[in-house]
Amino acid sequence: xMKDPRASEIDAQxxxxxxxxxxxxxxxxxxxWIGESKTAGxxxxxxxxxxxxxxxxxxxxxxxxxxxxxxxxxxAARLTHFAxxxxxxxxxxxxxxxxxxxLIANETCSRQRWQLFAGQLADVIARPLPTPxxxxxxxxxxxxxxxxxxxxxxxxxxxxxxxxxxxxxQQGRRxxxxxxxxxxxxxxxxxxxxxxxxxxxAGEIEVVFQPQFALxxxxxxxxxxxxxxxxxxxxRIGAGALFAVAERADHIVPLSRxxxxxxxxxxxxxxxxxxxxxxxxxxxxxxxxxxxQLLAVLEDSCFPAQRLTLEVTEQALLADIQIAARTLTRLSxxxxxxxxxxxxxxxxxxxxxxxxxxxxxxxxxxxxxxxTSDPRDLAVFRAIVAMARALDLDVIVxxxxxxxxxxxxxEEGAHCYQGFLRAKPxxxxxxxxxxxxxxxx
Numbered sequence: 001x002m003k004d005p006r007a008s009e010i011d012a013q014x015x016x017x018x019x020x021x022x023x024x025x026x027x028x029x030x031x032x033w034i035g036e037s038k039t040a041g042x043x044x045x046x047x048x049x050x051x052x053x054x055x056x057x058x059x060x061x062x063x064x065x066x067x068x069x070x071x072x073x074x075x076a077a078r079l080t081h082f083a084x085x086x087x088x089x090x091x092x093x094x095x096x097x098x099x100x101x102x103l104i105a106n107e108t109c110s111r112q113r114w115q116l117f118a119g120q121l122a123d124v125i126a127r128p129l130p131t132p133x134x135x136x137x138x139x140x141x142x143x144x145x146x147x148x149x150x151x152x153x154x155x156x157x158x159x160x161x162x163x164x165x166x167x168x169x170q171q172g173r174r175x176x177x178x179x180x181x182x183x184x185x186x187x188x189x190x191x192x193x194x195x196x197x198x199x200x201x202a203g204e205i206e207v208v209f210q211p212q213f214a215l216x217x218x219x220x221x222x223x224x225x226x227x228x229x230x231x232x233x234x235x236r237i238g239a240g241a242l243f244a245v246a247e248r249a250d251h252i253v254p255l256s257r258x259x260x261x262x263x264x265x266x267x268x269x270x271x272x273x274x275x276x277x278x279x280x281x282x283x284x285x286x287x288x289x290x291x292x293q294l295l296a297v298l299e300d301s302c303f304p305a306q307r308l309t310l311e312v313t314e315q316a317l318l319a320d321i322q323i324a325a326r327t328l329t330r331l332s333x334x335x336x337x338x339x340x341x342x343x344x345x346x347x348x349x350x351x352x353x354x355x356x357x358x359x360x361x362x363x364x365x366x367x368x369x370x371x372t373s374d375p376r377d378l379a380v381f382r383a384i385v386a387m388a389r390a391l392d393l394d395v396i397v398x399x400x401x402x403x404x405x406x407x408x409x410x411e412e413g414a415h416c417y418q419g420f421l422r423a424k425p426x427x428x429x430x431x432x433x434x435x436x437x438x439x440x441x
Contacts, residue, residue: 015095017069018076019370019377023157026094026102030153033090033106045089047114047146048104050160051079051125052167054139056099063134071136072099074129077366079103081342082124084365084399086117086238088424100164102157111146112234115175116192118142120241122174141167145178193249195231196242200258204230205242207262208425211434212277212396212418216410220435222275224311224418225263226425227255243281252283257297264301266428270435277309277339282316285324291331305335311362313341317352325355332357339396343367344384353391360415361388365399372404385413 014021033046053059053075060068076093079101083091089107096102109117125140143163145156163178199205209223229237237245246255260278267276284290298305310331317324328338339360340352344367352358363384370377388395397409400419409417426434 014370014374018073018095019366019374020076020080020101021092021094023094023096023102026092026104027153027157029092030104030156033104034151034153045106045108046104047107047109047144048102048156048160049114049118049121049145050096050143050157050164051075051101051103051121052141052143052164053099053125054141059136059138063136067134067136071129071138075099075101075125075138077364078124078127079121080366080369081364082121082240085240086120088236102160109146110233110235113237114144114146115177116234116237116241118144118175120244123244124240140174142175143167143178144175189245189248192245193251196229196245196249196251196255199229199231200254204232205255205258205262206230206427207259207266208427209263209266209431210418210425211423211431212275212416213422214416215406215414218422220274221416222270222277222307222309223267223431224277224279225259225267226279227259239279247283252281253287253293256281256284257293260294260297261301264297264303266431267307268301268303269432272307274435275307275309275337276303277311279311279313279341280316285312285316285327286320288323288327291327291334294331295334308335309337309339309360311339311341312356314352317356321352321355325357329357332359344380358391358393360394360396362396362398363414365419368397368399368405368409371408372402378408381409382412389413 030046030048053071056068056071059071072095076095080093083093083103083105087105087107089105091103091105091107093101093103122140122142125138129136129138141164143160145160145163159178163176167173167176206228207225208228210226211223212221213219214221227239227242229242231237243252243255246252263276263278267274270276280290287293295305298308310328312324312328332338337359338357339362340356340358341362342364343361344364361384363381367377367381367384371381372378385395394415395413397414397417398419400406400409400417400421402421405419406417406421423434
């Protein structure tokens with residue numbers, strides 16, 4: 001969740017199971033945003049959604065309360081992780097009770113973009129969820145609301161709740177607008193796929209850089225490259241939605257190659273001590289030719305392999321761990337470093353720590369959200385750092401949004417961090433200025 005001036009109040013009201021803020025904290029934050037919303041000419045900034053899990057009580061009865069609790073914890077992690085990846089302005093997520101969650105965001109966003117975000121979030125929540133003794137399949141429903149600048153927080157939440165309740169009798173419907181309108185498709189899935197085929201040539205795909213800083217001294221160490229699609233009608237689309245469209249269009253290979261080329265071209269003139277991190281998709285890791293393709297792109301870019309880090313999520317490893325291990329081993333032998341990304345965001349298979357040529361564990365933001373206030377969260381963090389140290393792995397922490405978090409992860413031995421405390425994702429030109437000056441100003 002985004003850094004918040006009410007941080008201590010939010011910490012005190014966190015849900016004991018998921019670690020998310022409670023509804024009182026969310027109402028207060030929403031009231032603050034409504035009161036501060038005076039922007040003219042930019043369109044509505046405040047957006048909200050209410051996510052409910054269909055037949056969640058039945059799941060509890062069928063598999064037991066422990067499985068239900070594990071499902072809620074995983075949904076909270078998926079929700080916050082997706083929001084952190086896709087939203088650029090302030091946002092806050094909370095558990096509304098039972099199998100329902102609220103997300104509010106304070107950023108300029110088109111109606112089509114908010115609907116696309118919600119649809120992609122529903123896809124993320126609906127992925128199979130392994131729990132002890134069962135693989136659960138959740139069925140999310142989402143009520144949406146946009147442009148809530150001039151109504152109370154209670155009105156916003158009431159309208160969302162009523163809309164979600166009305167969806168109970170509508171079989172198969174996943175999204176509904178709280179303003180009474182149907183979820184008009186705008187750009188259909190087929191149209192978005194067709195748009196993407198032209199987006200590369202049209203220069204609509206952009207790479208931004210999330211700076212990373214060494215601990216404890218806070219020196220700039222490099223950046224993670226993040227893809228954005230500046231769609232001419234919908235607006236800016238984040239990497240998650242972008243790659244979902246690319247997967248449907250069977251366009252992941254050219255898109256990934258284009259993104260890698262843009263990132264490497266932007267980083268080639270950085271000072272020699274700075275590293276570039278690229279994310280790897282499941283489709284790429286499942287390909288026997290990916291290593292050859294990436295090494296060819298590296299050669300064309302003249303960027304040293306020794307300064308490149310590949311970030312791999314557990315989800316990307318599920319297709320074929322043996323192929324992934326062979327591919328990553330070859331790339332590691334070429335000098336590229338490998339990071340296991342989003343560690344702690346899901347049900348991590350520790351077998352990966354044995355099979356893969358890893359150099360870093362990159363901890364998901366959910367692993368640091370409560371470390372300054374919850375002794376159990378801090379104990380888990382310390383255990384992960386100790387395990388990484390025993391395996392000769394460095395720890396990278398993402399989602400650092402307070403000085404207290406930064407100081408604590410430094411004290412516990414983390415290698416470096418990224419987060420809004422020091423810098424948001426920035427353009428290639430702005431990062432080049434930062435790299436040259438060493439000053440965020």
